[in-house]
Amino acid sequence: MSILVNKDSRIVVQGFTGNEGTFHASQMIEYGTRVVGGVTPGKGGSTHLDRPVFNTVAASVKEAGADVSIIFVPPAFAADAIMEAADAGIKVIVAITEGIPTRDMVKVKHYLADKKARLIGPNCPGIITPEEAKIGIMPGFIFKKGHIGVVSKSGTLTYEAVDQLTKLGLGQTTAIGIGGDPIIGTTTKEAVELFMADPETAGIVMIGEIGGGMEAEAAHWIKAHGTKPVVGFIAGQTAPPGRRMGHAGAIVGGKDDTAAAKMAIMAECGIHVVASPAEIGQRMKEVL
Amino acid sequence: MNIHEYQAKEILKKYGVAVQGGFVAETPEQALEAARKVKEEFNSDWCVVKAQIHAGGRGKGKIAGTEHRGVQVAKNPEQASEIAGNLLGGTLVTIQTGAAGKVVNKVLVAQDVFYPGAQEPKEYYMSVLLDRQTKRNVIIYTTEGGMDIEEVAENHPEKIHREWVDPGVGFQPFQARKIAFNLGLEGKAFKEMVAFVTALYKAYEETDSAMFEINPVLKTSDDRIIAVDAKVNLDDNALYRHPDYAALRDLAEEDPTEVEAGKYNLNYVKLDGNVGCMVNGAGLAMATMDIIKLSGGEPANFLDVGGTANAETVEAGFRIIMSDPAVKAILINIFGGIVRCDRVANGVVEAYKKIGDVKIPIIVRLQGTNAVEAKKIIDESGLKVYSAIALKDAADLVKQVLSENSAA
Numbered sequence: 001m002s003i004l005v006n007k008d009s010r011i012v013v014q015g016f017t018g019n020e021g022t023f024h025a026s027q028m029i030e031y032g033t034r035v036v037g038g039v040t041p042g043k044g045g046s047t048h049l050d051r052p053v054f055n056t057v058a059a060s061v062k063e064a065g066a067d068v069s070i071i072f073v074p075p076a077f078a079a080d081a082i083m084e085a086a087d088a089g090i091k092v093i094v095a096i097t098e099g100i101p102t103r104d105m106v107k108v109k110h111y112l113a114d115k116k117a118r119l120i121g122p123n124c125p126g127i128i129t130p131e132e133a134k135i136g137i138m139p140g141f142i143f144k145k146g147h148i149g150v151v152s153k154s155g156t157l158t159y160e161a162v163d164q165l166t167k168l169g170l171g172q173t174t175a176i177g178i179g180g181d182p183i184i185g186t187t188t189k190e191a192v193e194l195f196m197a198d199p200e201t202a203g204i205v206m207i208g209e210i211g212g213g214m215e216a217e218a219a220h221w222i223k224a225h226g227t228k229p230v231v232g233f234i235a236g237q238t239a240p241p242g243r244r245m246g247h248a249g250a251i252v253g254g255k256d257d258t259a260a261a262k263m264a265i266m267a268e269c270g271i272h273v274v275a276s277p278a279e280i281g282q283r284m285k286e287v288l
Numbered sequence: 289m290n291i292h293e294y295q296a297k298e299i300l301k302k303y304g305v306a307v308q309g310g311f312v313a314e315t316p317e318q319a320l321e322a323a324r325k326v327k328e329e330f331n332s333d334w335c336v337v338k339a340q341i342h343a344g345g346r347g348k349g350k351i352a353g354t355e356h357r358g359v360q361v362a363k364n365p366e367q368a369s370e371i372a373g374n375l376l377g378g379t380l381v382t383i384q385t386g387a388a389g390k391v392v393n394k395v396l397v398a399q400d401v402f403y404p405g406a407q408e409p410k411e412y413y414m415s416v417l418l419d420r421q422t423k424r425n426v427i428i429y430t431t432e433g434g435m436d437i438e439e440v441a442e443n444h445p446e447k448i449h450r451e452w453v454d455p456g457v458g459f460q461p462f463q464a465r466k467i468a469f470n471l472g473l474e475g476k477a478f479k480e481m482v483a484f485v486t487a488l489y490k491a492y493e494e495t496d497s498a499m500f501e502i503n504p505v506l507k508t509s510d511d512r513i514i515a516v517d518a519k520v521n522l523d524d525n526a527l528y529r530h531p532d533y534a535a536l537r538d539l540a541e542e543d544p545t546e547v548e549a550g551k552y553n554l555n556y557v558k559l560d561g562n563v564g565c566m567v568n569g570a571g572l573a574m575a576t577m578d579i580i581k582l583s584g585g586e587p588a589n590f591l592d593v594g595g596t597a598n599a600e601t602v603e604a605g606f607r608i609i610m611s612d613p614a615v616k617a618i619l620i621n622i623f624g625g626i627v628r629c630d631r632v633a634n635g636v637v638e639a640y641k642k643i644g645d646v647k648i649p650i651i652v653r654l655q656g657t658n659a660v661e662a663k664k665i666i667d668e669s670g671l672k673v674y675s676a677i678a679l680k681d682a683a684d685l686v687k688q689v690l691s692e693n694s695a696a
């Protein structure tokens with residue numbers, strides 16, 4: 001088992017024919033992901049990477065049975081792309097795009113409130129169920145099928161954790177990069193809930209960073225409902241207040257935003273918190 | 289992106305938000321002129337001279353080596369000019385600038401708003417920002433204006449009010465009235481506050497701002513509501529929609545090294561430590577800083593080289609990190625996913641040779657695609673570079689290098 005996506009997922013790529021879309025769609029196809037087509041408005045009817053190109057997401061749903069979309073369109077058009085996918089009935093929308101204005105995301109969140117779609121991202125590496133479906137920009141070879149669920153705000157830090165897990169013989173059910181923006185579709189808590197409910201997942205790695213209250217929210221939920229061991233790490237213990245550290249959401253505004261505050265809450269809630277990112281895999285092995 | 293008070297007030301004015309009037313000046317002569325204009329427009333000899341820097345606490349802050357405070361009242365235009373002379377070119381140190389302070393290049397000569405009248409003037413606090421929890425914009429306000437809001441939140445949380453805005457319908461008139469009532473206003477001041485907060489929210493939304501903070505919002509002695517200070521932070525991601533606001537960027541307010549890094553698309557933040565780092569990805573970059581600290585060092589910077597770590601970006605990164613004399617070692621931490629480690633390794637070697645005279649130890653940790661080949665390239669390069677594959681080994685190398693440093 002896995003969460004959200006698997007070998008039966010039928011993926012449509014929004015922004016299919018652009019540079020990013022082309023490169024990463026090729027990699028996804030090579031990984032064995034079932035990419036059923038792409039959307040580039042105005043290029044409908046043509047073929048790209050041996051797959052049909054549609055003018056609209058709705059057409060890809062109707063004609064190719066798409067149920068998951070991945071978005072590579074530029075920031076100025078990304079909010080529109082997310083809403084189009086939700087309107088078309090896509091179940092899981094993965095927004096890779098970095099740099100979407102916050103005001104656009106406030107609207108998107110509002111728009112999605114009464115839709116069935118689940119948004120992952122934006123500004124994220126995507127989601128992967130190893131050996132079944134890679135819907136993102138992560139290097140597929142470091143992942144291995146197994147029993148650990150991984151949720152993280154960051155890209156390369158996720159790869160770091162997964163690589164440690166895989167080398168210790170701990171494969172993954174699914175790994176989700178939820179993104180580093182102030183407003184994102186799927187929160188840490190929501191991802192943890194999904195992993196707790198997944199019978200194949202035996203342990204969860206939860207990687208956060210400075211800024212926002214998502215890790216504390218997840219920790220409190222884990223304390224009340226958790227049934228599986230969770231290993232946690234918060235990046236940015238040495239980050240100065242008031243400075244944006246790369247990700248738009250990674251900024252210490254108040255005292256609850258700090259890594260120290262988050263780590264303390266997580267530890268109180270029974271999460272196995274590691275101080276060093278080099279210990280994530282090892283600690284998971286110990287607590288399983 | 290932060291902008292100056294005088295720029296923020298220009299924007300507010302455009303949206304119909306009442307602000308303390310004033311004129312900006314870059315020399316004492318211009319300040320004299322500005323003060324005369326203030327006198328003409330507001331019918332008072334008095335004015336306020338305010339240093340324009342991107343930091344709060346100006347009123348209490350002082351120009352380094354002097355007793356000149358960053359915000360001062362002048363009793364006539366000549367005195368305003370004299371105060372401007374004392375501030376301009378000086379380095380203003382406030383609780384927010386750190387010990388280094390910030391150079392004052394401009395002053396705002398503003399109207400004295402605490403003029404006597406029928407009522408006692410009263411200060412309020414108001415800010416607009418995104419509430420990440422509810423994913424909605426929120427207006428935060430309190431009757432406790434003119435003070436540090438964090439302190440009010442700590443000591444009198446009951447005095448802080450919040451009004452969330454529904455993204456579907458936007459800010460509503462009843463919300464504006466609620467805010468004015470909660471602030472205890474009536475009559476003319478009530479009406480002015482309703483108009484003030486309505487215009488303020490519109491300005492926040494339409495400028496794609498990340499934060500508006502008006503502290504204080506003043507009820508004058510004749511019951512007018514005006515913004516006396518304005519701190520505006522614009523959403524960087526939305527600047528493409530507002531080229532006129534993007535042009536308000538003041539490079540003099542930023543660390544020159546950070547500006548230089550930006551030219552190479554490197555995301556660099558200068559810190560005070562002794563170990564520099566260069567990493568791909570923001571999360572891993574923060575985690576690498578943490579590792580440096582855990583290994584006994586202090587991170588000298590945050591540096592995310594992004595998705596492409598090639599010879600050119602690595603070289604630029606090297607030069608930027610090494611321009612900081614406090615740096616005693618550099619840790620390069622690249623997780624090669626799509627980007628191959630052997631390519632990065634060749635980039636590191638090329639950059640190292642190009643720079644030539646590298647006096648500090650460099651630790652290169654390359655993990656991911658072709659990590660073993662990459663380590664071999666580094667090890668056989670003949671350069672004084674330590675290599676590692678596992679993150680833990682890299683951490684140990686930082687420790688080792690630092691202890692060798694202190695021994696030498």
